[in-house]
Amino acid sequence: MNKVLAIGLNTFKESIRDKIFYSLLFFAVILILFSIVLGKLTIGDPMKIIKDFGLGAISIGGTLIAIFVGIGMVYKEMEKRTIYIILSKPLARWQFLMGKYLGLSLTILMEVAVMTILLFALCFVYEKIMPWSLLTAIVPIYIEILVILAFAVFFSAFSSPFLSGMFTLAIFIIGHFTQDLRLLAKASEDTVFKALADGAYYILPNLERLNYKTRVVHDLVIPGQELGLSFVYAVSYIAVVLITAVFIFENKDIS
Numbered sequence: 001m002n003k004v005l006a007i008g009l010n011t012f013k014e015s016i017r018d019k020i021f022y023s024l025l026f027f028a029v030i031l032i033l034f035s036i037v038l039g040k041l042t043i044g045d046p047m048k049i050i051k052d053f054g055l056g057a058i059s060i061g062g063t064l065i066a067i068f069v070g071i072g073m074v075y076k077e078m079e080k081r082t083i084y085i086i087l088s089k090p091l092a093r094w095q096f097l098m099g100k101y102l103g104l105s106l107t108i109l110m111e112v113a114v115m116t117i118l119l120f121a122l123c124f125v126y127e128k129i130m131p132w133s134l135l136t137a138i139v140p141i142y143i144e145i146l147v148i149l150a151f152a153v154f155f156s157a158f159s160s161p162f163l164s165g166m167f168t169l170a171i172f173i174i175g176h177f178t179q180d181l182r183l184l185a186k187a188s189e190d191t192v193f194k195a196l197a198d199g200a201y202y203i204l205p206n207l208e209r210l211n212y213k214t215r216v217v218h219d220l221v222i223p224g225q226e227l228g229l230s231f232v233y234a235v236s237y238i239a240v241v242l243i244t245a246v247f248i249f250e251n252k253d254i255s
C-alpha cells in the first residue's frame with residue numbers, strides 16, 4: 001500500500017506541473033465566469049443559470065483532465081523509458097497502475113475543489129448564503145469523473161494515447177445516452193440496433209445515474225437511498241474496469 005501511495009503522490013506532483021492540466025483548469029474557470037454574463041443576458045432566474053452552468057463547467061473540466069492526462073500516463077513512462085527503471089524495482093505492475101490512478105484521482109479532486117470554491121464564492125456574492133446543496137451534485141460529478149478516469153487507465157494499458165482518448169470520449173458520450181438509446185431501440189424494428197442498444201445499456205456505464213445537476217439546481221429532493229445506490233454502482237464499475245486494466249497490464253509485453 002505504501003508503494004501505491006508513493007507512486008500516487010509522485011503522479012500527483014507530475015500532473016499538477018503538466019501544462020495540459022493548467023490549460024484545462026483555466027478553460028473551466030472561464031466557463032464558470034462566463035455563467036455570470038449568461039445569467040444577466042438570459043431570461044429567467046440568473047442564480048439557477050449560474051449554478052447550472054457552473055456545475056457543467058466542473059464536470060467538463062474534470063472529464064477533460066481525466067481523458068487528456070489519464071490517457072498518456074503509461075505511454076509517457078514508456079516513451080521516456082522510465083517505466084523500465086520503475087518496474088525493475090520491487091514494485092508490482094498492479095501497484096504501478098493503481099498508484100497512477102490514485103495520483104490522477106487526487107489531481108482531479110484538486111481541480112474539482114478549486115472550481116467548487118469559485119462557484120460557491122459566486123453564489124455567495126449573489127445570494128449572501130453558502131449553497132451547500134450543490135455538493136449533492138458535485139460529489140456525484142467527481143465520482144463520475146473517476147469512472148471516466150478508470151476507462152482512461154484501462155485503455156492506456158494497451159493502446160496509444162490517440163486511440164485511448166477516442167475510446168474514453170466515446171464512453172463518456174454514450175454513457176450519458178444509454179437509456180435514451182434503449183428507449184429508441186424499443187420503438188425500432190431493427191433487430192441489430194436493438195441488440196447494440198441493449199448491449200450498450202448493460203455493458204457500458206449509465207452515467208446519468210450520477211447526474212443530479214438539474215434536480216439540485218431546481219431544489220428538488222433527492223432520496224439518500226438513491227444517492228447511495230448510485231455510488232455503489234459507480235464504485236463497483238470502477239473496480240471492475242481497474243481489475244481488467246491490471247490484468248491486461250500484467251500480461252503486456254513492455255520490453
